[in-house]
Amino acid sequence: MQAPTPTxxxxxxxVALVRDATAAPSMxxxxxxLFRYRRGTGTLALYADLSRxxxxxxxxxxxxxxxxxxxxxxxxxxAAHQGLHPEIxxxxxxELEPELLAVIHLAHGGPYTVSDRPARQPTGAAAARGSGRxxxxxxxxxxxxxxxxxxGAVELPTARPPLGxxxxxxxxxxxxxxxxxxxxxxxxxxxDRPIPPVVRAELVAAATAEGxxxxxxxxxxxxxxxxxxxxxxxxxxxxxxxEAERQxxxxxxxxxxxGDPRHGADDGPRQRRPRxxxxxxxxxxxxxxxxxxxxxxxxxAASAGRRFADFERHPQLALLRTRGDHPLDWLLAGQGLERVxxxxxxxxxxxxxxxxxxxxPELRWLLRDPQSGPGHVHMVLRLGYGPPGTPTPRRPLRExxxxxx
Numbered sequence: 001m002q003a004p005t006p007t008x009x010x011x012x013x014x015v016a017l018v019r020d021a022t023a024a025p026s027m028x029x030x031x032x033x034l035f036r037y038r039r040g041t042g043t044l045a046l047y048a049d050l051s052r053x054x055x056x057x058x059x060x061x062x063x064x065x066x067x068x069x070x071x072x073x074x075x076x077x078x079a080a081h082q083g084l085h086p087e088i089x090x091x092x093x094x095e096l097e098p099e100l101l102a103v104i105h106l107a108h109g110g111p112y113t114v115s116d117r118p119a120r121q122p123t124g125a126a127a128a129r130g131s132g133r134x135x136x137x138x139x140x141x142x143x144x145x146x147x148x149x150x151x152g153a154v155e156l157p158t159a160r161p162p163l164g165x166x167x168x169x170x171x172x173x174x175x176x177x178x179x180x181x182x183x184x185x186x187x188x189x190x191x192d193r194p195i196p197p198v199v200r201a202e203l204v205a206a207a208t209a210e211g212x213x214x215x216x217x218x219x220x221x222x223x224x225x226x227x228x229x230x231x232x233x234x235x236x237x238x239x240x241x242x243e244a245e246r247q248x249x250x251x252x253x254x255x256x257x258x259g260d261p262r263h264g265a266d267d268g269p270r271q272r273r274p275r276x277x278x279x280x281x282x283x284x285x286x287x288x289x290x291x292x293x294x295x296x297x298x299x300x301a302a303s304a305g306r307r308f309a310d311f312e313r314h315p316q317l318a319l320l321r322t323r324g325d326h327p328l329d330w331l332l333a334g335q336g337l338e339r340v341x342x343x344x345x346x347x348x349x350x351x352x353x354x355x356x357x358x359x360x361p362e363l364r365w366l367l368r369d370p371q372s373g374p375g376h377v378h379m380v381l382r383l384g385y386g387p388p389g390t391p392t393p394r395r396p397l398r399e400x401x402x403x404x405x
């Protein structure tokens with residue numbers, strides 16, 4: 001039987017893919033991604049939007065890469081849902097175009113194959129895959145939309161493969177697609193109900209499938225991470241510059257006075273209809289008791305109407321890490337993070353992030369669990385059973401997607 005001839009998707013399909021991709025979490029909901037689709041080649045390019053970088057809290061842009069990696073995994077899930085088999089090259093721009101993070105070749109039909117992970121990630125399921133490389137698209141560099149702020153306060157690391165890393169046609173479970181838009185960051189109290197071992201094992205396997213590692217914290221190390229997180233948040237509140245950077249991404253309640261410091265003086269339309277950042281409705285209550293490492297986004301600014309609540313006494317925390325600590329590793333970690341989050345959502349779990357210590361290089365290194373071996377921590381996850389949380393806004397697709405012939 002003759003194999004079906006691959007065809008490129010139409011604009012409506014690409015719009016649906018990008019809409020699902022942009023449902024991914026990102027640091028302070030900055031949504032630091034841009035997409036460009038070329039109809040003629042059926043090629044979708046993912047770029048970093050450096051105008052949404054955070055020079056103080058994320059000077060290396062590691063967090064920015066994690067968010068873009070999460071968006072890339074959502075796109076893979078959406079593609080599987082649409083019957084597409086995307087062929088992906090990571091970091092195809094090399095050192096000349098570091099803001100180009102991935103090129104995704106989309107095609108309907110054709111055989112399904114899975115290529116090996118990059119050689120620098122020989123762990124877990126990645127090591128078990130073959131050593132095949134996808135030739136199509138290797139090193140393809142598309143010229144994307146201009147990146148505002150690219151010559152500003154942050155620069156992307158230049159330690160990148162010169163011709164990109166072809167990772168082939170990576171599968172993603174289409175069964176995760178319903179979770180793409182039901183996953184939300186939840187800063188509300190969770191129940192003191194243990195996550196069953198079988199569910200924990202599935203979350204660990206989800207991270208491993210993407211070349212990352214997930215480990216749940218116990219005993220003294222969990223308490224140490226909680227203490228580090230609390231100390232890091234205290235340092236944040238004492239640093240006026242960091243506080244100001246974070247305030248840029250906070251959105252007051254609709255009835256907040258026009259002089260609220262969380263409104264930028266030059267925001268213009270954003271002041272009226274913000275489609276990014278963390279809205280006050282997603283801040284969560286002020287902890288009255290409990291040990292959950294929930295970030296207090298209000299900081300020094302008082303938030304009228306915020307209630308107090310009792311959080312869980314024994315928060316269930318997990319660390320996500322990779323063996324390396326370079327842009328490629330960050331993109332893999334972002335994909336692993338989103339796979340874990342979608343799998344957790346499928347099991348009825350909620351999640352929030354405790355990134356406070358990760359934003360201080362001196363503290364980030366201390367987060368690692370010596371008993372789990374070497375590695376670089378990229379995320380501290382708080383997981384548990386609780387209410388669904390509040391959706392946060394997303395930028396209009398016209399701001400993040402460009403389509404050309």
